[in-house]
Amino acid sequence: MPMDERMRQRIEAALKGVDAQYVEIHVEESRSSNVRYRGRELEEIGRSSALGGNVRALAGGGWGFASFNDLSDLRAMVDQAVRSAKVVGGDRVELAEVPSVVDHVPAVLGLDPMGVSLGDKKRVLDPYVEIMMSTPGVQSSSVGYSDARRHMVYANSEGSYIDQERVDVNLRIAAMARDGGDVQQSGISLGSLGDFAFVQDLNESAQEVADKAVALLKAPQVKGGEYTVVLDPILAGVFIHEAFGHLSEADHIYAEPRLQELMAVGRKFGGTHLNVKDGATVPRPTLRGSYLYDDEGVQGQETDLIREGILVGRLHSRETAAKLGERATGNARALNYRFAPIVRMTNTFIVPGTATPDDLFADVEDGLYVKNWYGGMTSMEMFTFSAGEAYRIRNGQIEELCRPVMLSGNVFSTLHNIDGVANDLGMNEGGGCGKAGQSPLPVSNGSPHIRIRECLIGGA
C-alpha cells in the first residue's frame, strides 16, 4: 500500500467529523536490514519490512490510542481510539497551541545504506571481524550492523499533514578475551542519520577494541568509593543524558506538584560553567536525534535546559507544555507506529567551556580518567553510567588501564560537583534511549571533557 495521494485522501477523510477534541493519525512504512557476526560465524543476515499505523484521540478528558497493521479501515480505528478515550473521562486536557503544518521532508542522506547491497555491507564488515579474531588473546567478537528507512505520515484534526522520511544506521563492534574463568570485553557503538560512510574504514577502531579486551585481562580492579573523575566527551554525553536529560522530560513532573517544586525554573543545579541544551536542530541538524518535526507535528528546535548552572527550561509534548504554561518544544516522539508519542530527548549536550582537556587533568593528584560507555540508567534522582575504559590519574598523568567501572550519582549533588568543563565538544551517536518500553530510540548526546569531584564508583 503506497504512501501516495490516495493514502492522503483516506487519512484526511478518516479525520473528518470526528466527535473528539483532537485526533491524529500516523501511518508508517519501513524497511530495514541487519547483519550480525559472532566470532567468524555470520550469525544472522536478514531483511524486514513493516506497514502499520495508529490513531490517538483526545476526547472527554482522556486519551485513547489504537495501533494496527491493517490499514483497510482507518475510520474504524479512529472510532476505536475515540471510544477508548471516552472510557477515561475526567477534566479537560489542554494542548499547547502550535501552528498547523503541511510539509514533505525528504531523508537526510550521506551515502544511502539503502543503495548499498547486502553483499557490499558484508564486505565492509568482514575485515573488522578478521582483525579482531586474529588478535592474539581474543576469544570471540561480535559485529552487529543494522539500518532502517522509515517513511512516516502524520496528520491531525487541526489540518497538519507531514510526510517525513529518515534513515538510521547502527553499528556495534565488540571483542571478548578470556583467561580461564575470567572473561573481559570491550566495544564501541556508532550510529548515523542516513550515512553508511560512518561504518566504513573502521579497521583501526576494530584493532583498538580487540587490543583493549586483551589488555583488560591483566588490568587491576578499582576499589569502590569516591573519586575525582575526568570524563571523555562520549561518557560525559551519556552522563548528562542520564543525570539531567531524563529529569528534564516534563512528562515525569507535569502531574506531580512536589516534583515541579524540585525542578522549578530558576533553581541552581551547578556552577556558572555548566550549560546544557537539547534540540533536534543542534548542534547539527544531521545527528541521529535530529528531525524537522516531532510525532505531534511540532517543529524541532533548540531548548536551553541549564544556563550558567540555573534550570531554565525543559522538554515538552503539547500536553505537558500546556499543563505547565510553557511552550511546546517539539520533543514528543514515538519509537514507531506501535507506540504513542511521549516526551523524549533529541541531541542532548553540555556546551563547551574554556578549559583545555589538559587543564582538567593537571591538578588531579589521584583520580580516574573514564572513557567510552557501556550503558546508563536513571531513576531521576539517582543515576548510573558505566565506562567502557578506566585509567588511573596520578599527579596529573594518565597511568595504568583499570577494569571498567560503574559510576553513580545524584542529580542534586553530582552536577554541583562538576568543577571543570573543557572546550572540545564531541557527540556520541551510538546505541539508543529507552523509556516506557520504547527502545532503542535514536538520540545523540555529547559534551566536552568534564571533571567531577567526589563521584561514587562501585567496586570490590
Place this chain on the structure above:
Amino acid sequence: MPHRGCVAIPSENGSNPSPEQILERAMALGQQAEVFHVVASSTPVHFEANKIKAVDTNESAAAAVRLIKDGRVGFSSTSDLADVTALVEAALDTAPYGAEAKFDFPGATEFPNVPVYDAAVEEATTEEMAALGQRVVDELRAYWDAVQVEGGVSRSTSTVTLVNSNGGHFSYARSGFRIGFEGTVIRGEDMLFTFDGESSVHRISDPDAIIASIIRQLGWATESATVENKTMPVILMPTAVPSILLNPLLAGLNGKTVLQGTSPLAGRLGERITDPRFSLTDDATLPYIPASRMSDDEGVATRRLPLIEAGVATTYFYDLQTAGLAGAASTGSGERGVGSLPGPSTGVLLVGEGDAELDDLIADVDEGLIVEALLGAGQSNILGGDFNANVLLGYKIQDGRVVGRVKNTMISGNAYTALNDLIAVGAKGRWVRGGLYTPAVALANVSVAANG
C-alpha cells in the same frame, strides 16, 4: 496428554494469506522453508497521577520466513502481509550471504500439553480493568496519602503459528493479564520509588498481593539509613535475584557463549559451580504460566531442563543452529521475535527453595543490606559474572532489624563468587514477571560503597 494444537484465535486480517499459503510460496524458492506467524492484540489501561490516563488497543500481525537455499539460511519478516512476494523474495535475496545451515527444520512432533490460554481474559472490559487499577491507587493512598501512584492494567491475547516444509507444525493461543504499579513519595529532595507487578494467564481480580508488597516497601523505606564502605551480608529480594545472579549464570549456560568460548562455564558441565543449596531449572511446560509454551519458536517440543542441580552445572541450552554448530541437540530453547532469527533462551526459570525464612535471615544479620531493586545492573561485564549497580531500593539491617532505606549506595561483586559464599536460600519463592519463580537469596560478603 500430548497433542498438536490448541484453541486458536482466527486471524482478524481475513484477507491476508495464511501461514500455509506463505510456506507454499517460500518452498518454491528454497530447499527447506519455515514460516513463523504471530497475531497479537493487547489492551492496556494506563494510570498516571492517581487516576486513569489513557486506554490503548493494539492489534498486530506479522510473519517471518526462514529458508535454506544451497545450504545457507535466508531470512525476512514483515507486517505488510498483503505482499507475500516481497516477503519471500527478501528471504531469498539474503540466503547467498546467510549462515551455513547446520540443521534441518524439525518434522511433525508430539508436543506436551501446555495450556496458556484462558478465555476469561478476553471478557475483561476496559471499565473493569480501570476499576481494578483504581482500587490499587485508592488502597495505596489510604495507607499513605503522600504516595503518587502510576501504572497499569492490561490484557492480551496472541496466536503463535509455525509451519515448515518438513511437516513441522504448531499453533497455540496465549492469554495474558498484567497489573503493575509504582508508588512514589517525594520528600524534600528525596525521591522514593516502590514497585510491584503480577502477570497471569488468567484474569487477575485480586490485587492484594501487589498492594501488600508496595506497602511493605514503603514501610521499610520510611526512615533513612547510611552505610560505610565495606563488605557485608546482602539479602537479595526475589526481584533483585535475576539481574545480580541469574543473568550472568544464563549468559554462561547459553549454548552460544559456550560455543564461542566466552562462557566461564564452557567445558564445566558436571562440575560444582555454586553452593549445593542453589538449584536452577528451566521448565516451560508448566501449565498456565505466562512464559510457558508447548513448543519453542522453532517447532522443538519444550521440556523440563535442570540447568544447575544442587550446585552442579547440568545443561547448556540450545536452539537448532547453535546446537548444530556445537554438535549438540536443540533443547527446545529457540526463542525469537518475528523480526529476527531464533537464539537460545530460557522459558520459565525456577530457583529451588531453601529452608530460611526471610524474617530469620534478617534477624541473623548484625549489619547488612536488603536489596529490592537495582539501577544499572547488567551494564557491566555480565559474561564474566561481574555485577555492579546502584541500590535503587534497599534497606539497612542493623542488629537483626530493618532500620531504613539506604541511598547513593552501590553493591559490587561477582555472581560466581557470591553463589559460592551464600548464607542461605529463602524458603518461600514468588513469581517475578511471569517467567521466574525465586525465593530471596542471602549473600554472605558483598562489597558496598556509598557517598559519604
